[in-house]
Amino acid sequence: MFKTYHWLSKMGTAKTINGYIYFFRKIPFIKKIFRSDTFDYPNLKTFIGGISFVLSFIIAIFKSAMSLGVVVLIMFLLLGDFTIMQEGFQVAIFFFYFCFGLIVPKVLSKEVSNFYNICVFKANPTNLGLSLSLISRLIQCFGRTLIFILILPIFDISILSAIIISLLCLGGQLIGEAGYLWLYKEKGKAPSLSTAYMIVLILIILICAGVLLKVGIYGDILTHYISIIFITGLTGLSWYYILNYDHYNEAFAMVARKEYYDVMLNPGAVTFSNVELKNSDLSISETNEKTGYSLLNTIFFRRHRRILIKPALIKSAVCTLIFIFALIYGLLFNSSHVKEGINIVINQYTMFPFLLYMLCNSEKVTRAMFLNCDFSLMRFGFYKEKKALLKMFSLRLRDVALINAIITLTISVGLILLTSVFASDALMAMVLVTIMTIVLGLFFTVHYLFIYYIFQPYTEDLKTKSPMYGVLKGIVYFLCWIMIGVESPQTVLLPIIILFSVLYTIVALVVVYTKAPKTFRVK
Template identity: 25%
Template sequence: MMIQTQRNIFHIMASENANWFIYYFKRIPFLGKILPDSIYGNITLKKRVAVLAAIAGIFGKIFGKAFFAGLSMVAPVFFMEKSPSLRYAAFLHIFLMISLIGSLLTSFVFEADRNRYICIRLMHMNPKTYIVSTLLFDVLTDVLYMLPVLLLVSVLLGGTLRQGLLLTALVPGLNLFGEIFHLYFYSKRKVMLCKKAAFEIAIGVLCLAAAYVPPIFHRPLALGGILFSPACILAGFALLAAGVIYVIKFNEYHEITAQTLKSANFMIDKSRIIGEARFSDVAMREKEFTREELNSNRYAGKKGFAYLNAIFFERHKRILVRPILFRLCIVAVIFAACVIASFFLPDFLEPLSSPAKILPVFVFLMYLASIGERVCKAMFYNCDISLLRYSFYRDKKAVLSNFKVRLFRVAGLNFIVAFAISAAVVGLALIYHLNWSMGDSLFFVLTIFLLSLFFSVHHLFLYYVFQPYTTELGMKNPFYSIINTVVYLLSYLCLQIKSAPSYFTMLVLISTILYIVTALILVRKYAWKTFRVK
């Protein structure tokens, strides 16, 4: 019966996921027109899409397990233990503490996701059959996801494939340990511990302390001889068997679902809530404006969109200037820290000996320093979402005029930070008589200001050509995210360059200029067509 239930759940979720994929694929410019609306009724194709999605989900979960293990277990081990012979012992300690104590943090049974709501509330599946079948399916498939991860980690840290296999055998029992604990406590006290913040915080602190404090002091528990002993493996299987029996015999699933799957919780427009949260840092209310800011006569000498944007930037200067001031404070603190550190570490400023050495770092830093994306969010939420409904605002001349005014404004704000960074770095070079010529200083300052202009144009270009935001405050255009992610990754990769080649600086400058020119051409050609409210 449970196998049949799991099969039915798969078909329901597969159909929903296929519809979701088709819906968003059809909204990709140009490519979306390939699929006709009748595709929603093509059951055969939707099954194939569902299979592909399931396969992708398997690889995604394996990657997720690998990422979690690498971040929470492998990386700390390499950081804490310099001796290769002790690394595997530290890993076993962290693995057991996170798996055992960490299993108490959450409970699958008390979760309230959309899939469960659809199957139990809308499709009227039996709560016990649904929860038990999905719980056991997740516990058992988790073994398959963890197997390649634990095999690889064991070999990487000095263990063996056999030890990795034995560790994997303990995973399902450890996972069910937390479920048994939460179900037993609920049966006795009618309290969902996993919903209590105090309990979650206490267990989280306990888990972190138990997992990482002993290895930090090079005192991990000697678990190698215990975890891989026949007695421990048998205990793991016994815990698994006890967990399966307890979960099957537990009879209060109807009561649990009645509390966790309340219809009101699923009728809320979560996308709207997420959208509001996304723009909460740039939202302005009329009561926050001063009388002086509301006085539009101050800009009576301006006309057209210069007048509109003058009022906009004046009334929103607090949410735009605040991040600038924050960045200036960071620059000042770092400058002071460098000066102080130089008294104790004479070679501390050696990386500043040549502008070419530090330029890759500043490519990424200027990406972080730009407030272009924040300004675009503020413009959409507090201005464009309303004005884009009018045809005059979408006119080609109006769009380009508006873009020009805003580009000067955004670049001007970013140039303030660029000036501070340039002054701080060149100032250090002059104070400590580093080997910087006048040409080096001018070249560095020019590069910083050009990078600042690049990211100003970048964010406005994406906003006007791909306009990602919708009236529901969501993000709709996938190309916006793709291009933004690519630029971020390229900037981050520059941070990883330890020794830049001699031509790197010129490559950055040429790429920056080409991008700016290309972006401005695309804005001029397409912005008046694509800058729309969606």
């Protein structure tokens, strides 16, 4: 069992090193240092692999610090009150780690590493199962306990309570793991392999978390002796069950079946599954007035109405219904509530970057462009020419901007209308918010087209292979998300958001028009 875990650590280390080498080989100037192949540097990998078991403890500490930081940030954004956070922190931590154990089991999961370990490297299923379920959990518990001892006293939680909470988190994870194994053995079912099950489970977890925060189940409920005895008893039974489980062969044989990994071995199946055309999308409509690339672009967007335009119309319809409901409610029942809501929108304008990120996310558009147009046409020389490439970019920019404008204009008109009727004194402040909304819609339009044309991340086998593409997406998402909790006067931050969005848009367009003819290629 320990030898298997050490072997897993060495394999994971080699994989991580390969990933970093591949990443650095894509960065200008730095790539000159890494002239060899990604799978080279055997001495480095052998050395680091030899100390991988020790490194796993260090990695566990860093991961625990990051996960605890996520819990703190989420609670602060939801509650915004340090005192309340102190009172409910124990329950929040246990709830997070216990639920995460339910969502991400070690054995009955769609981890592609399980496929390789069983089918390629022929690992012993029992030793592999015990290594994943017990040894890795214990190492995680070590890192988590150390971080809890260092951080939780800030929230007035004693060191002893911090250790107990960490051990209870381990117990919750083992209980979840044993529950999945029992369900497979007795019922032949593995719900953890079902995407639908996971979605439902996550929704239930979010609802329960909201109830806990609303009801206010705080205090020392976790460190109460009854809770400790109950969870410890279940943990002991779970440990014994996992240790003596006699169906690891069957469990891994099922999760290593190829059909579970067709998608993971070919990520394009997931990446592009929601932009595939149906026969009903291929109907021919009148396009006599169009020629050349204008005709090509028109056909593309007409055939993708269901995929690209219909969702925008649905989002706009939902926003319209919300505004109509607010208007009727304010006119017939209580206008002060609507006015209060308008003031909240004005004061909490920093939520709009994330809101527009969700509503005007154009990544789906670029995936459709690649799968159903560019993937084939980029094989021909005429399509790679600067004039043709920039012509298509301009046409696409116009049409994607119009699609996103359906949403942003609906929101802007609705907000202006409600403000004019119920809070006319705040009309100018709302106008600034709507200007920001429209600018952000244009920002997200340009952003996704920019990173698509400059970093074109998709390969011939429909995989995503561009670190910078993912990094830029992650940075924008993080900035939008973090803005939700920022409180700043409208005169301070709102102009900065607008100015940054405008400058980014201009710079991105200049870069595309100057660099895209050289960068827009199939990897």
